[in-house]
Amino acid sequence: MALVPTLTIKDTTTFSDEINFSITDSLTVTAPSSSLSTIVVDTTGANNIIVAANDNKQTWLFVRHTGTSDGSSSTSAHCDIEITGDVAVGTLKPGEWFFFPFCGNGASKGVQLQAVGSAVQCEYAYWSDSTGQ
């Protein structure tokens, strides 16, 4: 099964030299995977584990902050991305997304989300890379 992710970054106003680049790839993916799902993220990371510990199974993870607390009410609250055990990776603001490869690091680690201050709804999906490094 093939998955084709493409990233495009554009900026025509910040610098005198326009930024406009695009990169695409083709990933061969296998089970386990999770198609797009939504989750209302609360302020305790351990309650919002979206990728379970997988012991070195390479996984591609997409998460997007929907800009709402529950699918309808808008929110400005941020949402932290963490490796289980509270290792902070980054913070999603309303409407933002990330896409990165994750593996369990041989130490039974997963990925969790943690809302900052109040609940945030996110959507997410993940796919396992068949190379399994």
Add this chain to the structure above:
Amino acid sequence: MATTTATVSISSGDLNPGSSLSINASSQLMKTGLTTGLELMEMGNHSIATSTEFNLSSALGEVNGAHYVYICNTTTNDEYYIEWGLHDTMIGNLNSGQWMFIPWNNAVATDSEIELEAKNGTCTFEYAIFKSAWTLPTAAA
């Protein structure tokens, strides 16, 4: 106003039974709050010798600031890959041609730098970091 937009599309014709997958998401990169207008950018490419680490971002960035990081393994040998992680926590692998894009908030000044390590052979990669602040080192007297 300075506006940087990042867009991702993820598609597949054979992943879901009976339907194709087509995810599209676009966002304007924001400062630490909710305003747009990132002013700083670093872009470049490097090579990393086998089993050595490259510290992509030193601890000089603004702690808990707004940073967005793009990394692509441009190595052409399919057996060479890059491990990426934060300080001592290994997070994932980038194989030949693979890319990633994350918001990175440098949560702990000396313990959350992005580290890349080449595996099986010398790896080349390209990167871009967009950010809203940068603390310059103190000039020597």
